[in-house]
Amino acid sequence: MPSLMIEIIKVSKSFNNHKVLNELSLNINTGETCVIIGRSGCGKSVLLKHIVALLAPDNGKIMIDGKDLTNITPLELNSLRMKISMVFQGGALFDSMTVAENVGFGLIEHQHIKGKELLERVEESLCLVGLCGIGNLMPAELSGGMKKRVALARAICIKPEIILYDEPTTGVDPITADSINELIVTLHDKLKVTSIVVTHDMRSAYRVADRIAMMYQGKIIAEGNPGEIQRTEHPVVYQFINGLAKGPITETLEQFR
Amino acid sequence: MIRRFFVDIGRNVISFMYFLGGLTNLTFQTVYLSFTPPYNKDRVFEQSKKAGYDSLPIVSLVSLFIGFIFALQIAYFMQRIGSELYIASLVALALVRELGPVITALIVAGRVGASITAELGSMQVTEQIDALDTLGTNPIRYLVVPRFLALSLMVPLLTLYADLIGIFGSYLICVLKLGISSSLYLNITFEALLYKDLFTGMLKTVFFGMIIAIVSCYEAFNVEGGAEGVGRATTRSVVTTFIMIIAADCFFTALFYFIFP
Numbered sequence: 001m002p003s004l005m006i007e008i009i010k011v012s013k014s015f016n017n018h019k020v021l022n023e024l025s026l027n028i029n030t031g032e033t034c035v036i037i038g039r040s041g042c043g044k045s046v047l048l049k050h051i052v053a054l055l056a057p058d059n060g061k062i063m064i065d066g067k068d069l070t071n072i073t074p075l076e077l078n079s080l081r082m083k084i085s086m087v088f089q090g091g092a093l094f095d096s097m098t099v100a101e102n103v104g105f106g107l108i109e110h111q112h113i114k115g116k117e118l119l120e121r122v123e124e125s126l127c128l129v130g131l132c133g134i135g136n137l138m139p140a141e142l143s144g145g146m147k148k149r150v151a152l153a154r155a156i157c158i159k160p161e162i163i164l165y166d167e168p169t170t171g172v173d174p175i176t177a178d179s180i181n182e183l184i185v186t187l188h189d190k191l192k193v194t195s196i197v198v199t200h201d202m203r204s205a206y207r208v209a210d211r212i213a214m215m216y217q218g219k220i221i222a223e224g225n226p227g228e229i230q231r232t233e234h235p236v237v238y239q240f241i242n243g244l245a246k247g248p249i250t251e252t253l254e255q256f257r
Numbered sequence: 258m259i260r261r262f263f264v265d266i267g268r269n270v271i272s273f274m275y276f277l278g279g280l281t282n283l284t285f286q287t288v289y290l291s292f293t294p295p296y297n298k299d300r301v302f303e304q305s306k307k308a309g310y311d312s313l314p315i316v317s318l319v320s321l322f323i324g325f326i327f328a329l330q331i332a333y334f335m336q337r338i339g340s341e342l343y344i345a346s347l348v349a350l351a352l353v354r355e356l357g358p359v360i361t362a363l364i365v366a367g368r369v370g371a372s373i374t375a376e377l378g379s380m381q382v383t384e385q386i387d388a389l390d391t392l393g394t395n396p397i398r399y400l401v402v403p404r405f406l407a408l409s410l411m412v413p414l415l416t417l418y419a420d421l422i423g424i425f426g427s428y429l430i431c432v433l434k435l436g437i438s439s440s441l442y443l444n445i446t447f448e449a450l451l452y453k454d455l456f457t458g459m460l461k462t463v464f465f466g467m468i469i470a471i472v473s474c475y476e477a478f479n480v481e482g483g484a485e486g487v488g489r490a491t492t493r494s495v496v497t498t499f500i501m502i503i504a505a506d507c508f509f510t511a512l513f514y515f516i517f518p
Contacts, residue, residue, distance in 0.1 A: 049387070092383055
C-alpha cells in the first residue's frame with residue numbers, strides 16, 4: 001500500500017463570487033506522477049497554488065506529508081517549502097540575476113551552500129536539463145524553451161520531494177517538449193519524486209502520467225491511468241482528450257450565451 | 258439611480274478601507290522583518306546606492322535652481338522694503354524647514370518610487386514573487402525590507418544635501434548679483450537656523466521615505482492584468498505617494514508647530 005503524499009480534501013475557492021474550485025478532492029501517492037488535465041482557465045493553476053500555499057482555500061483542507069497546510073506555523077511552512085518545488089508557466093526566472101544565481105537561489109538563501117559546492121550543484125542541475133555551461137547568461141538572453149528548462153533546473157536544484165509543473169510543455173517546440181517529458185519521467189524513475197503536472201497537452205499527459213485526473217467546473221470528474229482515460233465513456237472527458245469542438249463542454253458554454 | 262449612487266459610494270469607501278488596511282499590514286510586517294534576523298546588509302546597500310547616490314544629479318540640479326529662484330523671488334519684495342539682508346535668513350529657513358524635505362521627497366517618489374512599482378510589479382505579473390515564496394523566501398523580507406530601510410535612510414541624507422545646495426544657489430545670486438558680502442551672507446544664514454529647524458525638517462523626511470517605500474511596494478504587489486496593470490499601478494503609486502507626502506507634511510508641520518513653538 002503506497003503512502004499518501006498529498007491529500008486535497010473538499011477544497012473550495014471563489015474569486016469575485018465565481019467558484020473556481022468546488023469541493024475538489026484528490027489524493028496523490030508518494031512517488032507518483034499525477035497529470036491534471038482540463039481546459040484553459042478551469043482552475044488548474046489555482047489548484048497548484050493551493051498546494052504550495054500561495055493561496056489559501058475558502059473551505060476544505062490540504063494535507064502534505066501529513067501536515068495540514070491551513071493550520072501550519074510559518075516556520076513549518078518554510079521547511080515544507082524546501083521539499084516542494086514549482087515550475088511556473090512562464091518560468092518566473094528572476095531577471096535581475098544570472099541563470100546560475102537563479103538556479104542556486106534556494107541553496108544560497110536556505111542551505112547556505114557556497115563556493116565550489118554551489119557551482120557544482122548548479123552545473124549538475126543545468127546539465128540535467130541539457131543546458132550545461134550557460135550559467136553566466138541573463139534570463140533575457142534565453143529563448144522561451146530554454147527559460148522553461150532553466151526553471152526546471154531551479155526546481156530540481158534543491159532536491160525536492162515534490163515537484164509541481166504548471167504547463168511545462170506549453171509554448172515550446174515538439175522536440176523540447178519531448179525532452180521535458182523525458183526529464184519528468186527520469187526524475188520520477190530515478191529520484192522517486194512525487195509530481196503533479198498540469199497540462200492540456202494530451203501527448204505529454206499520456207507520456208508522463210501514472211494517473212490522469214480531469215478537472216471540470218471546479219471538480220475532478222474522472223481519474224484513472226492513461227489507458228483507462230483513453231478508453232473513457234464519460235462524454236466530457238471524451239470530448240476533451242479527443243479535442244472535439246462539439247460536445248458537452250461547449251454545449252454548456254452555448255447555454256450561457 | 259439613487260440606490261446606485263450609494264452603492265458606488267459604499268464600494269469606494271470599502272476599497273479605500275482595504276487599501277488602508279493593506280498599507281498598515283504591509284508596514285507592520287516590514288518593520289517587524291526589518292528588526293528580526295537574518296539581516297541582509299548587501300541588499301540594503303545596493304538599494305541605498307540606487308535610491309540615494311543615483312539621485313544626486315537630479316537633486317543637485319533641482320535644488321540649485323530652487324535656490325536661484327527663491328533668492329530672486331524674495332529679493333523682489335525685500336528690495337522694495339530695503340531689507341535685502343533678510344533674504345539669506347528667509348531662504349535658509351524656507352529651504353531647511355520645508356522646501357528641501359518636500360522637494361527631495363517628491364523627486365525620490367517620482368524617480369525611485371515609480372521604478373520600484375514598475376520593477377516589482379513586473380515581477381508580480383511574471384509570477385517571480387510567487388516563485389520567491391515557493392523557494393521559501395519571504396518576498397517582503399527579500400524585496401520590501403531593503404527598499405524600506407534604504408529609503409528611510411537616504412531621503413533624510415538627500416534632504417540635507419539638497420538644503421546645502423539650495424543655500425549655495427541662493428548664495429550665488431546674493432553675492433554675485435545683489436552685492437551682499439560673502440561672510441555676511443553666511444553669518445546671517447547660520448544665525449537664522451536653529452537646531453530644531455534642521456531636526457524637524459529631517460525627521461519628517463524619514464517618514465516620507467517610509468511612505469514612498471511602502472506605497473510603491475504595496476501597489477506593485479497588487480498589480481493585476483499584465484503590462485497595462487503595471488502601468489496603471491505605477492501611476493497610482495506616484496499619485497498616492499505625492500498626496501500622502503503632502504498630507505504627512507501638513508500633519509508634521511502642525512505637530513511641530515505646537516510641540517516646538
